[in-house]
Each structure stands twice: as C-alpha cells, then as structure tokens.
Amino acid sequence: MPAESRRVVVVGTGYVGLTTGACLASLGHRVVCADADAAKVAALRRGEVALLEPDLHELVRDGLDGGRLAFTGDTAAAVDDAEVVFLCLPTPMGLGGAADLAAVEAVAGQIRHRLPAGCVVVDKSTVPVGTAERVAALLGRSDVPVLSNPEFLREGSAVHDFLHPDRIVIGGGDPAALDRVAGLYRALDAPVLRCAAADAELAKYAANFFLAMKLSFANNLAVLCDAVGADVSEVTAAIGLDPRIGPAFLRPGPGWGGSCLPKDTHALLTACEGAGVDFPLLRATIETNVAHQHHLVDRIAADLDAGGRSLAGARLALLGLTFKAGTADLRDSPALAVARLLRARGAVLVAADPALSAETTDLSDLLTLVEDPTEAADGADACVVLTEWPEFRALDWERMAGHMRGRTVHDPRGVLDPDRLARAGLALHGLGRPRVLTG
CATH class of the missing domain: 3.40.50.720 (NAD(P)-binding Rossmann-like Domain)
Incomplete structure (x- = not known):
C-alpha cells in the first residue's frame, strides 16, 4: 500500500474511467468504479474488458484479485464513504458544437446528498471553463470541494500514459483538496501543476x-x-x-x-x-x-x-x-x-x-x-x-x-x-x- 492509500470512487467506466480506476488501484488505492450500464458492470466484475487497450485487462484482473478494485451499478451508494470521487463521464458534442454536460450534471444530482463531508469531487472529463463551479453549485455542498484534473490519455496507450505522465494538472481553490488529489499520484514521476480550476479546464482544450x-x-x-x-x-x-x-x-x-x-x-x-x-x-x-x-x-x-x-x-x-x-x-x-x-x-x-x-x-x-x-x-x-x-x-x-x-x-x-x-x-x-x- 502507498503511504497515503485513499478510498476512491470513479464514476464512468469508459476509456478514461476504467483506465483511471484500474491504474489508481494498481498504485495501491481502494477503488470502486460505478456505471449505470448493468451489463458492463457484470462483465467487469468477471474481469472482462471490452476495450481494446494494452495492459488494461491485466490491471483490472489484478485489481479484482487483490481486492483493491470493485465495480457497482449503484453510483449514489458507492460514494457513501469516498474520500475522492472522479467524474469520468461522456461530454459529447451538443447542439451548436458546445460540450453536452448532461451526464455530469445528472450524476452531480445523484450523489449530492450522499457525499461525506470533506470528500473531494474531481472533474476528470474534458469540460468547458466554469464546469467545476457549475458542479459545485449543483452539489450545493460547501463542505465538498470540486477540482479539475484533466486527463491526457491516448487511446491505444492509455495505461502507459496514466502511469508515465508528462504532467499532472490539478485545478481548484482549496489547498487541502489539491494536496489530497496530488497525493493519489505520489508514486508517479511527473511534475504536478497546481492552478485555478479554470486554468486546468482550459489547458486540456x-x-x-x-x-x-x-x-x-x-x-x-x-x-x-x-x-x-x-x-x-x-x-x-x-x-x-x-x-x-x-x-x-x-x-x-x-x-x-x-x-x-x-x-x-x-x-x-x-x-x-x-x-x-x-x-x-x-x-x-x-x-x-x-x-x-x-x-x-x-x-x-x-x-x-x-x-x-x-x-x-x-x-x-x-x-x-x-x-x-x-x-x-x-x-x-x-x-x-x-x-x-x-x-x-x-x-x-x-x-x-x-x-x-x-x-x-x-x-x-x-x-x-x-x-x-x-x-x-x-x-x-x-x-x-x-x-x-x-x-x-x-x-x-x-x-x-x-x-x-x-x-x-x-x-x-x-x-x-x-x-x-x-x-x-x-x-x-x-x-x-x-x-x-x-x-
């Protein structure tokens, strides 16, 4: 276990979510990945990974076997004892080209009353400037800071990119929350850039x-x-x-x-x-x-x-x-x-x-x-x-x-x-x- 093992929930098991969950589990954190797709959750519990992504299947299997990785279809219940919650949700192109944040907003509504005080919510999805503030307003919880921690993963090398990053960008205004999320990556050899949430959101775009x-x-x-x-x-x-x-x-x-x-x-x-x-x-x-x-x-x-x-x-x-x-x-x-x-x-x-x-x-x-x-x-x-x-x-x-x-x-x-x-x-x-x- 790392010096600072955390209870992490990852909402969404697409390329970003499943890679994030499996890699954080490989770093010694206790991770629950939540997804509304019951068939996908059942397959992942069996260690079956549909994504064509090198090393991801092995990491999922290792996480399951080691008891550090679990999957659930109940997103709200999953966050009950979470210390960090990553939102890894689709933000497809909507009308007029703007990012469609419907999935992010829906999950924020599902979990707002279940989040423990002091839990940190992290936007991992690619989202427009101002989304961290928007999520914080939807949560309506002054005791739950919201950060932006954009991913820089390439399909076909997502696991490698997560475990060998060029940089880790974390944006937000709560120093303790920034420290907690930065600590998740302590085992990785990469510079950590701390900035405002708007800076992190725009950096990805x-x-x-x-x-x-x-x-x-x-x-x-x-x-x-x-x-x-x-x-x-x-x-x-x-x-x-x-x-x-x-x-x-x-x-x-x-x-x-x-x-x-x-x-x-x-x-x-x-x-x-x-x-x-x-x-x-x-x-x-x-x-x-x-x-x-x-x-x-x-x-x-x-x-x-x-x-x-x-x-x-x-x-x-x-x-x-x-x-x-x-x-x-x-x-x-x-x-x-x-x-x-x-x-x-x-x-x-x-x-x-x-x-x-x-x-x-x-x-x-x-x-x-x-x-x-x-x-x-x-x-x-x-x-x-x-x-x-x-x-x-x-x-x-x-x-x-x-x-x-x-x-x-x-x-x-x-x-x-x-x-x-x-x-x-x-x-x-x-x-x-x-x-x-x-x-």
Whole structure:
C-alpha cells in the first residue's frame, strides 16, 4: 500500500474511467468504479474488458484479485464513504458544437446528498471553463470541494500514459483538496501543476486544439509537397528535429478525428464565440480538416477518371475504418468521414479492419464489412488505406493485386512499402510523397 492509500470512487467506466480506476488501484488505492450500464458492470466484475487497450485487462484482473478494485451499478451508494470521487463521464458534442454536460450534471444530482463531508469531487472529463463551479453549485455542498484534473490519455496507450505522465494538472481553490488529489499520484514521476480550476479546464482544450492544428498543418503540407514534387516525410523529419516543433503529430493522413479532437475543438470554438473572442486559427484548423478529406476524395476520383473509370459505381477496397490503429473506436473516425464522402459520390465500398467484424459493427448503410482484406480487394477498381494498421504493410500484395481489377493503391497514411507494391504490379499513390508506379 502507498503511504497515503485513499478510498476512491470513479464514476464512468469508459476509456478514461476504467483506465483511471484500474491504474489508481494498481498504485495501491481502494477503488470502486460505478456505471449505470448493468451489463458492463457484470462483465467487469468477471474481469472482462471490452476495450481494446494494452495492459488494461491485466490491471483490472489484478485489481479484482487483490481486492483493491470493485465495480457497482449503484453510483449514489458507492460514494457513501469516498474520500475522492472522479467524474469520468461522456461530454459529447451538443447542439451548436458546445460540450453536452448532461451526464455530469445528472450524476452531480445523484450523489449530492450522499457525499461525506470533506470528500473531494474531481472533474476528470474534458469540460468547458466554469464546469467545476457549475458542479459545485449543483452539489450545493460547501463542505465538498470540486477540482479539475484533466486527463491526457491516448487511446491505444492509455495505461502507459496514466502511469508515465508528462504532467499532472490539478485545478481548484482549496489547498487541502489539491494536496489530497496530488497525493493519489505520489508514486508517479511527473511534475504536478497546481492552478485555478479554470486554468486546468482550459489547458486540456488548448492542448487538443494545438494537436489538431499541428495535424491540419501536416496534411496541408503534404498537399503542398504533392504540388511541388517534395517528399513530406523528409520535410517533416527535418522540421521535427527542431525542439521548438518536435516530431509528434506531423504525420499526414486522411484527417484527424477520434473521441476527443473533433468535439473539443468545436467546444472551444463555441466557448470563444460565447466569450466574444475571435480565434481564426481555431476555425481554420477545423475547416482545413474537412477540406482535406474532400481533397483526398477528389484525388481518388481524378485517378479513376484518368484510367477511364468514374467514381460513381466504382468498387473501392477500404483498408481500415477505426480512427487510429490499436483501437476499435469509430467515434468521429476520419476513415469513416472519407468513406461517407466516397459513398455520397456513388462509390461501392467494401472494407476490412483488424479490430472490426460485421457481427459486432453494423455499417451496412455505408459499406460491406469483411474479415479478409483480400476479399475487400476482390474486383476493386482501387484500394485505399485509411487506418495505419501495421497488418496492412505485411499483406501479400501480390495476392491482393491478383484480386483487384484496378492497379492503384492510395495510401494517405504512408503505411505501405512502395517497392513491394511496385513488385506486385501496383501503382502506389501516397500523400505528399513521390508516386511509385508499377515496375
């Protein structure tokens, strides 16, 4: 046990909540995770983790076996003896782009009378500036401080990011409460930044906006490289060595998406408008992402047209649908955004993704989902790589070529080996990279 083992309740068992609960239990705290989904709670009690997240299943099992981690469907009762309560609840994009705080507000109403005096409530979800104050008002408890402690977790490496953080940001006005939450992380080697709740809330939005901006820059840079005959991988390698820039988030692709960046950039833009602040760079970052996806579809249409085919009626093999490799998450996936644009222009889509199956994922209104990439390639006029799964690089491309009707593979992710595709008799069209034609 750590020197300061706490009784912690985590409300919500999504990526953030389950990772937070399992990791805090691994640090020696006594954790109860609460969720309104009875089926999910029952599965978690059996140690069954549906999320595709490295090491999370093992941490949940260890926590259960060691008696440090438990799951319940009764959120109100769970907080009866809690010292710290984390709110890890969905804050999806609502009307007009603002964050929808309905789940946060509902839970605050459920627990307000059950919280013990001196318990600390912590917003872990990504929430707009002023949410800690809003939650405190909903609780109506002067003896229960409310803090903001935003997460900085990446899907596919959430456990690693929690246990090896770059920084821990805790915002609020109660020094003792700040000390208590900081103490939960005492075993971790990371700087702890204490600030006002508004600072912590805005820091998360600002970080996600900056990352989205960097990705939009990389995608536009790739388009420029196509126009002038430069190689975007060489250009980004050169600028990424500058410590003021860094190499992360400079890899182009079919646009940015996922569960965080789209909703958070729109929420920040809505907040700017509400505050009367013009932030043209933020608006341009969002608009550039949408325009980039249209550009990719235009490129595919132009290549088909050059070969005497129309995008309308063309059969396309799509490799990858999740928003990034290593996850089964389809939320705001740029791959799906591109697929919808292709479908709207009349293309017939057949897709394969290592994390998805037709039995568990219904996309029948958009495309046909198959298990084998070779089946997706059967009769395809072109192939498009939309998620950076390493499995696609290792495919038998000679076999894929034998099933395709066309000879073109579009790879905006930069996953594939150009020489290998050339040997297979296929023309590789990357993004911001010199085209490699058949040998």
